[in-house]
Amino acid sequence: MTSLVTGNRRWLLAFAALLFGAAYPLAYAPFNHAVVALLAITGLFSILRMSQSWRQAMTIGFAFGLGQFTVGISWVHVSIDSFGGLPLAVSLLLMALLCAYLALFTAFSCWLWYRLTRETATAFNALLFPSLWIVGEVLRGELLTGFPWLALGYSQTSSWLFEWAPFIGVLGIGWLVACLAVLISYALVKRHLLWVLPSLLVIVAGSLWANLQTVPHATGKFAHVALVQGDIPQSMKWEPEQQWPTMSKYQDMTRPYYDYDLLIWPEAAVPAIELSAQSFLQNIDATLAWKGSALVTGIIDYQPYSQLFFNNLIVLGRRQPELEKSSYYYGNSNRYSKHHLLPIGEFVPFGDILRPLAPLFNLPMSSFSRGAYIQDNLEANGWRLAPAICYEILFAEQVRQNVQEQTDFILTVSNDAWFGDSIGPHQHLQIAQMRAKELARPVLRATNNGITAIIDADGSVQTQALQFTEAVLTAEVGQYRGQTLFARTGHAPILMLAGLVCLAAMWRRYRRPHE
Numbered sequence: 001m002t003s004l005v006t007g008n009r010r011w012l013l014a015f016a017a018l019l020f021g022a023a024y025p026l027a028y029a030p031f032n033h034a035v036v037a038l039l040a041i042t043g044l045f046s047i048l049r050m051s052q053s054w055r056q057a058m059t060i061g062f063a064f065g066l067g068q069f070t071v072g073i074s075w076v077h078v079s080i081d082s083f084g085g086l087p088l089a090v091s092l093l094l095m096a097l098l099c100a101y102l103a104l105f106t107a108f109s110c111w112l113w114y115r116l117t118r119e120t121a122t123a124f125n126a127l128l129f130p131s132l133w134i135v136g137e138v139l140r141g142e143l144l145t146g147f148p149w150l151a152l153g154y155s156q157t158s159s160w161l162f163e164w165a166p167f168i169g170v171l172g173i174g175w176l177v178a179c180l181a182v183l184i185s186y187a188l189v190k191r192h193l194l195w196v197l198p199s200l201l202v203i204v205a206g207s208l209w210a211n212l213q214t215v216p217h218a219t220g221k222f223a224h225v226a227l228v229q230g231d232i233p234q235s236m237k238w239e240p241e242q243q244w245p246t247m248s249k250y251q252d253m254t255r256p257y258y259d260y261d262l263l264i265w266p267e268a269a270v271p272a273i274e275l276s277a278q279s280f281l282q283n284i285d286a287t288l289a290w291k292g293s294a295l296v297t298g299i300i301d302y303q304p305y306s307q308l309f310f311n312n313l314i315v316l317g318r319r320q321p322e323l324e325k326s327s328y329y330y331g332n333s334n335r336y337s338k339h340h341l342l343p344i345g346e347f348v349p350f351g352d353i354l355r356p357l358a359p360l361f362n363l364p365m366s367s368f369s370r371g372a373y374i375q376d377n378l379e380a381n382g383w384r385l386a387p388a389i390c391y392e393i394l395f396a397e398q399v400r401q402n403v404q405e406q407t408d409f410i411l412t413v414s415n416d417a418w419f420g421d422s423i424g425p426h427q428h429l430q431i432a433q434m435r436a437k438e439l440a441r442p443v444l445r446a447t448n449n450g451i452t453a454i455i456d457a458d459g460s461v462q463t464q465a466l467q468f469t470e471a472v473l474t475a476e477v478g479q480y481r482g483q484t485l486f487a488r489t490g491h492a493p494i495l496m497l498a499g500l501v502c503l504a505a506m507w508r509r510y511r512r513p514h515e
Contacts, residue, residue: 010056010059013047013050013051013056013060014059014060014063015063016043016047017043017044017047017060017061017063017064017067018063018064018066018067019067020040020043020044020047020064020067021040021044021063021064021065021066021067021068021069021071021106022067022068022070022071023036023039023040023067024036024037024040024041024064024067024068024071024072024150024155025068025071025072025150027040027155027156028072028150028154028155028423028426028427028430029157029423029426029427029429029430030423030426032157032158034155034156034157034158034159034161035159036155037152037155037156037177038177038180038181038184040064041133041152041177041178041181042181042182042184042185044060044061044064044110044181045129045178045181045182045185046185046188047060048060048061048110048113048114048129049185051114053114054111054114054115056114057110057111057113057114058107058108058110058111058114059107060110061103061106061107061108061109061110061111062100062103062104062106062107062110063103064103064106064110065099065102065103065104065105065106065107066099066100066103068103068106068150069098069099069102069103069150070096070099072150072423072427073098073099073102073149073150073424074422074423075419075420075422075423075424075425075427076095076098076419076424077091077092077095078418078419078420078422078424079418079419080094080095082234082418082420102140102147105136105137105139105140106136108136108139109132109133109135109136112132112135113128113129113132115509116128116132116502116505116506116508116509117505122186124504124505124508125182125186126179126182126183126186126199127179127501128501128502128505129178129179129181129182130174130175130176130177130178130179130182130498131175131497131498131499131501131502132498132502133152133174133175133178134171134174134175134178134494134495134498135498135502137151137152137171137174138171138495141394141395144343145340145341145343146340146395148394148395148396149394149427150427151170151171151174152173152174152177152178153165153169153170153171153172153173153174153177153434154170154430154431154434155177156173156177157430157433157434157437157459160207161176161177161207162437162459163207163210164176164206164207164210165434165437165438165459165486166210166437166438166439166440166484166485166486166487167210167484167485167486168485168486168491168493168494169396169438169486169490169491169494170396170434170438171396171491171494171495172491172493172494175494175497175498176203179199179203180200180203183199183200183203187200216440216441216457216458216480216481216482216484217480217481217482218478218479218480219478219479219480219481220478220479221478221479222476222477222478222479223261223262223383223408223409223476223477223479224260224261224262224474224475224476225260225261225262225263225264225444225454225474225475225476225477226254226257226260226262226263226264226472226473226474227264227444227445227446227452227454227465227472227473227474228250228253228254228263228264228265228266228269228446228471228472228473229266229446229447229448229449229450229452229465229469229470229471229472229473230246230249230250230253230265230266230269230448230449230470231448231449231450231468231469231470231471232246232249232271232417232448232449233417234415234417237268237415237417237448238271242271243271243272246269246270246271247270247271247272247277247280249470250265250269250270250297251284253470253472254295254472256472257472257474258287258288258291258293259291259292259293260293260474261293261294261381261383262293262294262295262296262380262381262383262444263288263293263294263295263296263317264295264296264297264411264413264444264446265296265297265298265413265446266298266413266414266415266446266447266448266452267298267311267389267390267413267414267415267447267448268298268299268300268311268415269297269299269413269448270297270298270299272299272300273300273301273302274299274300274301274302274312274314274330275301275302275304275330277299278330281299281314281316281328282326282328284316284317285316285317285326285327285328286326287317288316288317288318288326289317289318289324289325289326289327290324291317292318292321292324292381293317293318293381294315294316294317294318294319294380294381294383295315295316295317295380296313296314296315296316296378296380296385296387296411296413297313297314297316298311298312298313298389298413299312299313299314300312301337308369309367309368309369310337310338310368310369310371311337311338311341311368311389312335312336312337312338313335313336313378313387313389313411313413314328314334314335315327315328315334315335315378315379315380316328317380317381318380318381318382319334319379319380319381320379320381320382321381321382322382333376334378334379335378336371336375336378336387336389337369337370337371337372337375338368338370338371338389338390338392339370339371339372339373339375339392339398340370340391340392340395340398341368341370341391342390342391373398373401374401374402375387375402377402377404377406377407378411383408383409384404384406384407384408384409385407385408385409385410385411385444386399386402386403386404386407386409386410386411386441387402387410387411387412387413388402388410388411388412388435389412389414390412390413390414390415392412393412393414393428393431393432393435394431396434396435396438396490396491397490397491399435400438400439400486400487400490401490403439403441403487405481405483407441408441408442408479409441409442409443409444409477410432410435410436410439410441410442410443410444411443411444411446412432412435412443412444412445412446413445413446413447414428414445414446414447414448415447415448415449416428416447416448416449416450416451417448417449421467421468425447425450425451425467426451428451429445429451429453429461429464432445432453432455433455433459433460433461434459436455436456436457436458436459437457437458437459438484438486438487439484439486439487440457440458440480440482440483440484440487441457441480442454442455442456442457442462442477442478442480443455444477449467449468449469450465450466450467450468450469451464451465451467452464452465452471452473453465453473454473454475454477456478457478457480462475462477463475
């Protein structure tokens with residue numbers, strides 16, 4: 001009877017963790033209930049404290065992660081189901097395997113917490129659990145090219161903790177949320193109030209201080225920008241007969257704005273290989289140079305000698321406003337090649353084995369080569385832009401290292417048509433807001449079918465276009481100068497703190513057998 005009760009209790013705890021994990025994505029866009037993330041992590045930690053073995057702790061962590069990712073990245077299945085060419089049962093199986101893989105990192109953090117916590121003082125858990133949570137997120141963001149989606153810090157773009165972004169970045173905010181969750185969990189037990197309440201007050205006071213800081217300073221200079229959203233259906237984008245109509249559409253939509261400082265087209269807006277589109281590109285280049293403007297567009301470059309494909313951004317028109325002649329020619333250095341490629345979508349691991357199995361592994365343009373990790377900013381009509389193509393905007397350190405002191409704007413272009421009317425594009429925009437706040441630079445976000453947006457240096461959305469519409473988004477975007485603490489140090493301070501806390505916990509855990 002005792003074993004039966006114990007078994008039921010174990011499964012009830014795992015089920016409760018699954019429910020907390022499933023609720024967790026409500027903290028993210030488009031729902032933006034930031035407090036849900038705090039409550040979900042509080043629930044997870046409270047359940048973990050009831051675990052009686054490392055296996056149980058790991059099961060609880062896995063259940064939470066499974067709920068978290070099954071709901072939170074459901075948009076991935078839209079792409080697999082619509083464009084993968086697989087039976088529904090197979091696509092659901094692939095989705096389940098992906099969610100289970102991602103849940104392993106949460107399980108690892110919870111397993112390690114249980115292993116290290118026996119010899120740990122209760123108050124030390126306010127440092128240990130957040131640090132182990134961050135370890136799991138870092139591993140998830142790095143292994144197998146990384147998938148840092150739904151990092152805990154992103155859940156707070158609509159909360160007062162967002163003000164910490166210029167100082168400690170998304171990982172640091174995630175650490176604070178986990179710390180608050182531990183404190184709230186312990187606050188439910190009266191004997192812990194003597195140390196919990198002062199700790200909570202320190203975090204609140206620090207957040208109030210962060211809110212009062214003016215990190216960037218405006219120069220008073222503005223760029224008149226126009227971002228073009230063509231709304232090309234994904235099913236038509238790479239059809240040969242649609243190549244010229246698509247290019248003509250973007251050109252026609254842009255023509256009334258040729259006198260603007262900056263024009264932006266989304267990822268692969270020109271659905272042709274750069275070499276084969278030279279007449280089209282040179283015509284726009286010459287016109288923009290004459291009009292005194294510049295256009296940044298996504299395009300695919302195939303280099304025939306090396307036989308390599310690159311997902312690129314190029315600049316047409318004026319490189320500097322005082323140079324009246326055009327600056328574009330094929331192969332020039334004022335371009336950006338995507339570094340962080342999307343698995344399956346842009347490169348296929350073990351391609352010789354997987355490509356024959358299903359259309360999912362043989363999508364158009366899925367054989368790209370990567371550009372350098374750090375590249376020069378794009379120069380367009382005198383403005384300097386730090387680019388990130390689609391998926392790259394997730395990688396805070398990569399974006400940070402490409403934003404220089406003289407960078408004017410962060411530019412991110414994407415094609416979220418793969419994900420239909422799902423929560424994915426909203427979460428993608430939310431991630432871009434974090435980059436703006438961390439680095440105190442406006443973000444120009446141009447997409448094929450939404451959500452095209454202009455984000456101010458404080459992380460707030462200045463203006464955005466409706467999804468699934470043809471639109472040209474215009475605004476005057478201010479120039480900012482000054483570097484945030486995060487721009488200078490990145491996540492190094494919070495990673496050092498997490499590392500020292502973990503080392504201290506290991507020393508406390510394993511010192512007794514050696515005494």
